[in-house]
Amino acid sequence: DTAVSQTPKYLVTQMGNDKSIKCEQNLGHDTMYWYKQDSKKFLKIMFSYNNKELIINETVPNRFSPKSPDKAHLNLHINSLELGDSAVYFCASSQRLAGGELFFGEGSRLTVL
Amino acid sequence: QKEVEQDPGPLSVPEGAIVSLNCTYSNSAFQYFMWYRQYSRKGPELLMYTYSSGNKEDGRFTAQVDKSSKYISLFIRDSQPSDSATYLCAMSPIQGAQKLVFGQGTRLTINP
Numbered sequence: 001d002t003a004v005s006q007t008p009k010y011l012v013t014q015m016g017n018d019k020s021i022k023c024e025q026n027l028g029h030d031t032m033y034w035y036k037q038d039s040k041k042f043l044k045i046m047f048s049y050n051n052k053e054l055i056i057n058e059t060v061p062n063r064f065s066p067k068s069p070d071k072a073h074l075n076l077h078i079n080s081l082e083l084g085d086s087a088v089y090f091c092a093s094s095q096r097l098a099g100g101e102l103f104f105g106e107g108s109r110l111t112v113l
Numbered sequence: 114q115k116e117v118e119q120d121p122g123p124l125s126v127p128e129g130a131i132v133s134l135n136c137t138y139s140n141s142a143f144q145y146f147m148w149y150r151q152y153s154r155k156g157p158e159l160l161m162y163t164y165s166s167g168n169k170e171d172g173r174f175t176a177q178v179d180k181s182s183k184y185i186s187l188f189i190r191d192s193q194p195s196d197s198a199t200y201l202c203a204m205s206p207i208q209g210a211q212k213l214v215f216g217q218g219t220r221l222t223i224n225p
Contacts, residue, residue, distance in 0.1 A: 004156070033210060041121065041199060043157070043215040056211055090156050092210070099208040104156030 003027050004105040006091045012111045013081060020077045021108045023091030031055075031097045032074040034066060035090040037107070043090070049074055050097045078110075086112045116140050119202055119216030128225050132189040136202035136216045139183065143204040143214075146178050148187045151199045151218065160200070161187065192223045 006023040013019055025032060033056075034046040047066040048056035054066070063079045074091060088107040094100040119136045126132055134148075145164055149157035161176040163169045163185075169176045175188040185204070189196055202216040 031210075041201075041218040043201065043218075045210065045213065048211060092156070094210055097209055097211070101159045101162075102157075102210055102213075104158065106154070106156050 002105075004091055004093055004103050006089075006105040006108050008108060009106065010109050010111075012113065014113055015081055015083060017081050018077070018079045019081060019110070020075055021089055021091075021110075023074045023076075023105060025072055025091075025093040025103070027093055027095075027103060028072075029093040029095050029100070029103070030071060031094045031100075032068065032071070033092040033094075033102070034074065034076050035092060035104075037088045037090060039087070047074075047076075048097075055097060081110075081112045083112050086110055114139055116214050117202065117204060117216045120219055121217050123220040123222060125222045125224060126192060128192060128194060128223055130192050130223075132192050132196070132221060132223075134187040134189075134200050134202075134219050134221070136185050136204075137183055138185075138204060138214075140204075140206065140214075141180075141183065142206035143180075143183075145205045145208060146176070146185050147203040147213075148174075148176055149201040149203060149215075151201060153198070157201055194223045194225050197222045 004025045049068045052068045091105040148161040150160045151157040166180045173190045177186045199218040201218040205213045
């Protein structure tokens with residue numbers, strides 16, 4: 001059973017469209033994250049939620065809106081997609097905010113044409 | 114200057130070789146140091162975790178931290194083709210992921 005699962009794995013879309021990526025973890029963790037990995041493999045945190053509450057909101061355009069309906073789910077909605085949004089988006093979770101190993105999903109590869 | 118510098122490679126070595134992967138950093142507040150392994154088309158997975166300076170060994174893997182030089186290393190002994198992956202260093206001044214900074218990752222290939 002996959003610990004952190006995200007869908008879709010691949011997403012190809014046109015500039016200006018709106019898309020969503022969903023993430024679920026079955027580890028019972030309190031904290032979930034969205035990371036962006038660009039073409040040069042730099043992995044940067046975008047958002048962090050702890051028990052459904054937004055904790056970290058790095059400098060990310062407000063076209064990106066995370067939503068956590070419960071502590072096992074964290075979704076990412078992106079409005080008005082731009083070419084520069086093309087990247088792999090990783091969902092991750094950890095047992096608690098102040099520690100615990102990060103468990104990553106397999107990533108959602110977004111290509112904006 | 115980036116907070117964490119890591120040579121992206123690629124690095125290609127024959128099976129059985131000893132591999133040395135390195136990162137340098139500029140933030141002297143970093144206390145927690147990690148190495149993640151990322152297979153192609155997969156998410157990163159934690160390989161080694163070290164607090165402060167010193168060495169840590171786990172099987173064929175050894176992590177070293179030299180805080181005085183702001184330099185961390187990962188050594189892989191008796192490298193195997195299954196070790197072929199991208200290795201990312203990561204570090205933080207505090208426990209947890211809120212201030213975790215990743216290196217660019219080094220792509221490693223072990224040739225049979």
